[in-house]
Amino acid sequence: MEKIPSAEILSKSVKITVLNKLGKTIDEFDMRAGTNLWVFLRKRGLPIGAACSGVGVCGACHVKVISSDMNSISEKNDFEKETLIKNQKSEKERLACLCRVFSDIKIQADYW
Numbered sequence: 001m002e003k004i005p006s007a008e009i010l011s012k013s014v015k016i017t018v019l020n021k022l023g024k025t026i027d028e029f030d031m032r033a034g035t036n037l038w039v040f041l042r043k044r045g046l047p048i049g050a051a052c053s054g055v056g057v058c059g060a061c062h063v064k065v066i067s068s069d070m071n072s073i074s075e076k077n078d079f080e081k082e083t084l085i086k087n088q089k090s091e092k093e094r095l096a097c098l099c100r101v102f103s104d105i106k107i108q109a110d111y112w
């Protein structure tokens with residue numbers, strides 16, 4: 001079961017830096033802590049995979065999360081791990097549709 005972050009954490013805003021495959025910053029924005037990453041990226045207008053409409057089965061929304069803080073993003077559960085394996089994605093990647101963000105992160109995808 002996912003841990004519920006404190007009200008203090010959820011009241012903050014977090015910075016998301018979007019990197020292209022070469023590591024160049026292509027976008028930077030703030031969002032409310034605890035927000036679903038995939039939902040916000042779509043609202044922002046960034047191209048992100050969505051073949052399963054964000055239910056975590058297609059693997060199309062895979063991104064690499066760069067952060068030194070293990071608690072900056074929701075924990076990867078068994079379902080997400082299975083989807084990454086079934087869709088031949090790296091175990092180091094995350095599915096944006098299954099991630100909630102709690103502190104500043106950088107994200108990178110090979111399709112940006």
Ligand code: FES
Nearest residue numbers: 056058059061097
């Ligand atoms: S949109 Fe399909 S796994 Fe995220």
